[in-house]
C-alpha cells in the first residue's frame with residue numbers, strides 16, 4: 136500500500152477517535168481500587184461457591200431422597216434463571232423481607248456463591264461419578280466410613296480430575312462479577328463508569344477495564360494450563 | 371452372642387439368596403467356613419462366585435438369608451457393618467489402590483483413620499508389611515509406578531494392615547501378566563501360614579489344589595460340590611464339575 140495513503144488514513148483515525156488517556160490518568164488509582172474489589176469479590180464468591188457446590192454435589196449423589204431432590208431442584212432453579220435476576224432479587228428483596236440493608240457487595244457475594252454453587256455442584260458430581268467404584272469398595276472393605284472416605288479418598292481424586300473445569304468456573308465468575316456494578320458495588324466496571332461520567336470520556340476508562348479483565352482471564356487460563364500439564368505428568 | 375457362637379466357625383452362611391432385579395444369582399447357599407480354613411471357590415463365569423464373596427463383607431446386600439461372622443449375624447440391620455469390615459479384609463481383581471497416596475500411605479491410611487492408631491505405629495506396621503510382601507523399597511512410590519503384581523502385593527499388605535481374622539480374595543491374579551502370578555500367589559501362601567481364614571475365588575487350579583483346605587465349586591448360584599482338593603480334582607462327583615475340569619485342565 137502507498138505510504139502516503141497509510142498516513143492519511145491513520146491521521147484520519149486518530150483525529151476521529153482522539154484517544155486521550157492523559158485526561159483519565161489522575162483517576163487510574165481510583166479505577167485500580169476497583170480491581171481489588173473485583174478480585175476480592177471473585178475470590179470470596181469462588182470460595183463459598185466451591186464449598187456450597189461440594190455440599191450440593193454430595194446431596195445429588197445421596198441416597199436420601201429429600202437431599203437428592205433438593206439438590207436437583209436447587210440446581211435447576213439457579214441454572215434456569217438469569218444471574219442478573221437473582222442478583223436483583225437478593226439485593227432488593229433482602230431489605231424488604233428482613234429489614235437488613237444489604238450492601239451491593241454483600242448481595243453480590245451471596246448471589247454469586249449460591250449461583251456458582253449450582254454450577255460447581257454439577258462439575259463435582261460428574262467428577263465423583265467418574266471415580267472408579269472400586270475406590271469406594273476398597274475404602275469400605277477396610278471399614279472406612281462415608282465421611283472420611285469422601286474427604287480422603289474420593290474428593291481429592293475427583294477434584295484433581297475436574298480442576299480445569301473449576302478454573303473455567305472461576306473465569307466465568309470473574310467476568311460475571313461485573314454485574315455487581317448494576318447494584319452499586321464499587322467494582323472495576325462501576326468505577327470506570329463513574330470516571331467516565333465525571334470526565335465525560337467513556338471510551339478510555341472502559342477500554343482500560345476491558346484490558347484488565349482480559350489480562351486477568353489470561354493469567355487464570357495460562358496458570359490452569361500449566362497446572363493441568365503438571366498434573367498430567369504426575370499421574 | 372447367640373447359639374451360633376461355635377468357636378471354630380469363622381463364617382456361617384444360612385440360606386443366602388442374592389438377586390439383581392429378577393435375576394437370582396445366589397440360590398439358598400448354606401455352608402460354614404472354619405477358623406483358619408482356606409477355601410478356594412471355583413466355577414464357571416457367571417456362576418456367582420464374586421457375588422457370594424462380596425456378600426460376606428456386605429459389599430452386596432443379600433436379598434435373604436443370614437450370614438454370621440464370629441457368631442454375630444452381620445445381616446442383622448443392627449449390626450455395625452463398619453466394625454465387621456475391619457475384621458474382614460478384601461483383595462480385588464483390579465487392586466483398587468488409592469492412586470493419590472504413596473504405597474506406604476495406602477497401607478497406613480485405614481489403621482490410622484479407622485483404628486485411630488498413631489502415625490508412628492502405623493508407619494512402622496506398614497513398613498513391616500511392605501517388607502513381608504517384598505516391596506520395602508517401594509514405600510514412597512505412587513501406585514502408578516508399580517507393576518500389576520507389585521500393586522496386588524501392596525493391596526494385600528493394605529488389607530493385612532487392619533489385622534483382620536478373615537481375608538477375601540476375588541480373582542487376585544486374573545488381571546496379571548502370567549510372569550507376575552507367582553509372586554502374588556507366594557505372598558498369599560505366606561498369609562495362609564499365619565493361620566488366616568481365607569476365601570479365595572480363583573482360576574489358579576494349581577494354587578487351589580496345593581494351598582486350599584477345601585474347594586467350593588459353584589454352578590448356577592448353588593454350591594454344586596464341596597470337597598477336599600484331592601477329592602475334587604481326582605474324582606469330582608457332579609457332571610458340571612467334571613465338564614468344568616475337563617475344560618480347564
Ligand SMILES: Nc1ncnc2c1ncn2[C@@H]1O[C@H](COP(=O)(O)OP(=O)(O)OP(=O)(O)O)[C@@H](O)[C@H]1O
Nearest residue numbers: 390393395413414415416417418419420421422541
Ligand atoms: N451389580 C450387578 N447387577 C446386575 N447383575 C449382576 C451384578 N453383579 C453380578 N451380576 C450378575 O450376576 C451373575 C453372577 O455374577 P458374578 O460376578 O458373581 O459371577 P462370577 O462367578 O464371579 O463370574 P466371573 O468368573 O466372570 O467373575 C452374572 O450373571 C452377573 O451378570
Ligand SMILES: [Mg+2]
Nearest residue numbers: 419420421541
Ligand atoms: Mg467374578
